[in-house]
Amino acid sequence: xxxxxQEFLEYVQSGGQVETTDWMPDDYRAKLIKFIEMHGNSELMxxxxxxxxxxxxxxxxxKLALTAKVQDEVGHSQLIYRVVEDLGKPRERCLxxxxxxxxxxxNVFHYPTKTWGDVGVIAWLVDAAAIISQKALLKCSYAPxxxxxxxICWEESFHILHGRDVVLTLMNGTDDQRDLVQEAVTRWWGPxxxxxGNPIPKDDxxxxxxxxxxxxxxxxxxxxxxxxxxxxxELGLTVPDAKLRKADDGLWEYSEPDWDELRNxxxxxxxxxxxxxDLRRRARESSAWVRxxxxxxxx
Amino acid sequence: xxxxxxxxxLAIADDELILGWRDSEWTGIAPxxxxxxxxxxxxxxEIGHARALYELVARERETTADELAFDRAPDEYRCARIVELxxxxxxxxxxxxxxxxxxxxxxLGQLKDSDDAEIAGLAAKIDREEAYHRMHAxxxxxxxxxxxxxxxxxxxxxxxxxxxxDTHSPELAELWEEMTMVRRSQPAGTRW
Amino acid sequence: MIYEVFRQERxxxxxxxxxxxxxxxxxxxxxxxREQYGRRGESTALWVVPRDAVxxxxxxxxxxxxxxxxxxxxxxxxxxxxxxxxxxTAAPAGDR
Numbered sequence: 001x002x003x004x005x006q007e008f009l010e011y012v013q014s015g016g017q018v019e020t021t022d023w024m025p026d027d028y029r030a031k032l033i034k035f036i037e038m039h040g041n042s043e044l045m046x047x048x049x050x051x052x053x054x055x056x057x058x059x060x061x062x063k064l065a066l067t068a069k070v071q072d073e074v075g076h077s078q079l080i081y082r083v084v085e086d087l088g089k090p091r092e093r094c095l096x097x098x099x100x101x102x103x104x105x106x107n108v109f110h111y112p113t114k115t116w117g118d119v120g121v122i123a124w125l126v127d128a129a130a131i132i133s134q135k136a137l138l139k140c141s142y143a144p145x146x147x148x149x150x151x152i153c154w155e156e157s158f159h160i161l162h163g164r165d166v167v168l169t170l171m172n173g174t175d176d177q178r179d180l181v182q183e184a185v186t187r188w189w190g191p192x193x194x195x196x197g198n199p200i201p202k203d204d205x206x207x208x209x210x211x212x213x214x215x216x217x218x219x220x221x222x223x224x225x226x227x228x229x230x231x232x233x234e235l236g237l238t239v240p241d242a243k244l245r246k247a248d249d250g251l252w253e254y255s256e257p258d259w260d261e262l263r264n265x266x267x268x269x270x271x272x273x274x275x276x277x278d279l280r281r282r283a284r285e286s287s288a289w290v291r292x293x294x295x296x297x298x299x
Numbered sequence: 300x301x302x303x304x305x306x307x308x309l310a311i312a313d314d315e316l317i318l319g320w321r322d323s324e325w326t327g328i329a330p331x332x333x334x335x336x337x338x339x340x341x342x343x344x345e346i347g348h349a350r351a352l353y354e355l356v357a358r359e360r361e362t363t364a365d366e367l368a369f370d371r372a373p374d375e376y377r378c379a380r381i382v383e384l385x386x387x388x389x390x391x392x393x394x395x396x397x398x399x400x401x402x403x404x405x406x407l408g409q410l411k412d413s414d415d416a417e418i419a420g421l422a423a424k425i426d427r428e429e430a431y432h433r434m435h436a437x438x439x440x441x442x443x444x445x446x447x448x449x450x451x452x453x454x455x456x457x458x459x460x461x462x463x464x465d466t467h468s469p470e471l472a473e474l475w476e477e478m479t480m481v482r483r484s485q486p487a488g489t490r491w
Numbered sequence: 492m493i494y495e496v497f498r499q500e501r502x503x504x505x506x507x508x509x510x511x512x513x514x515x516x517x518x519x520x521x522x523x524x525r526e527q528y529g530r531r532g533e534s535t536a537l538w539v540v541p542r543d544a545v546x547x548x549x550x551x552x553x554x555x556x557x558x559x560x561x562x563x564x565x566x567x568x569x570x571x572x573x574x575x576x577x578x579x580t581a582a583p584a585g586d587r
Contacts (some may be wrong), residue, residue, distance in 0.1 A: 004362075015487075019548070027490065044327075047326070047327035048327060051326055051327045054320070054326065055320055055323075055474070055477050056477060056478065056480055056481045058369070058481045058491040059365045059480070059482075059484040060332070060346060060349070060350045060353075060364060060368055060491050061370075062364055062491060063346055064343055064346055064347065064350075067323050067326060067339060067342060067343050068339075068343060070326050070339070071325060071326060071335075071336055071339035071340070071343070071530075073327075074326065074327055074329075074332060074335045074336055074339070075336045075526075077332060077525055077528075078333055078335075078336065078512070078527065079510055081332065081515070082493075082510065082511050082512075086511075091332075091513075116481045116491075119406070136578070137366070147510075148510060151509075151510070154533075155531075164439075166491075167339050169490055169491060170547075172490070173485075173489060173490055173491075174485055174486075174489060176484070176485060177489070182373040205334050262461035279328070281326075286331035286387075287328075287329070287389055290330035290331070290389050291330055291331065291447060293442060293443065294330075294442055294515050294519075295331075295515055331513075333512050333513060333514065333523035333526070333527070333581070334523070336523070336526045336527060336530075337522050337523060337525075337526040338528050340526055358575075434522075435522060438518050438519065438522065
């Protein structure tokens, strides 16, 4: 590492903030782009499992709330891709890499949504897992990203409430409705436990070293369990892990998540990975003329 | 409010509900991310208008907006043919948006003159939001006016504005099936 | 074209940079900024400006430490202590 890079490292590790036009090591820029791009991809792909349920929403209120939630996620991807573009990678190239499979998106968005129970559980638990990571990103060393995280976290606040509202209404309803929630929790538990990634020590994680992330994977997972397992149990719901318990030292113990499944899924082999990427590709191809007409004239 | 007025409000509500759904079909896959967000707001406004209109009629009939929106049979809806179509091409969606907003402006203009204060008041509120929709439609019209596929879409869709409202395309029944499947899975009156 | 968006949260507050949108012209930029930064009533007003119109300044030169026009150029504590002693009005320990 050069002298300048070493100084930069010390700067970010002591809380220093970096702006778009500041000098930054090539490795920092590359890691930043990759990390932020994956986030943008995830928001954009996360829309697809949920949007199917906008039509099927059983009340006008739920229809509006779900549309607004999905809209927020698209909005987040816009904010995020703008940050990546200002770092040097244009939006269209990000979308190329997403569709070709070169760039990744989070595991949870590779799975199907099967029932209205999923709608509630995703907004309640999947969004909760994501928000824990997002809150930690408020301290990202790269300031433009930290700033949009503020807006993202603020908008996400209603998503969790909406999720909880859907779940509580179902849990207070018919036996069939309660079954919807339990079945969804059981099915989503595996992906949720894999979501924060495997527990590599913070100091071995380049994202943490550069202070792009301000928390390690295991720390995030523990936060999730601490916040949400009590919420799950207090409703009389069960989680499909007999080993799950909070030990005396305050740390949650659990069965080892299936890291092979995680690796398999994020490399594009999840149950819905290809179908959703195909949808993205087709939508993009059929609307290419619109971008040409609208954006080319401005050039 | 008399029966005729109720029928008129239901027709507008049905138009807004079905069009709101069709417009929200673009959420997540619109041609531009910024447009995706904007168009989704328009879709939400439409569903919001539908809700407000259903609520007015629901009070007259001692029922709820949700029951009016979802629990009627497909052939009881009073929406126009033009909103029922699934239009996965952007030029057609915008053509429909432009034509509908034009027709809707005229319709709302009449409602604003209603003797019923509540109807007139709601029409004025909706119209103020629709002004923004009209601006958006005009903006896209100006951009696409030289595109052959767009002018062709306008020609193709314009006649559908005036179709009878008591018969529907098979697309509406299909839409209704999916729209009500969750709701129908449990007894009437179940909370969601 | 990229447009920078500044938002004012409530009347009386400063306009702050909120982000940017890509749009072909001012008309589209209006719509898109309005949506991204105001759809929830979170802003009272927005300024939308083409990025090209923004002049960026981030280097300021003060080689000779011109503190005569700043508060930190006026450390008064010692002088005040001395003056109080002279007048016999020295404040009890801990006071300034």
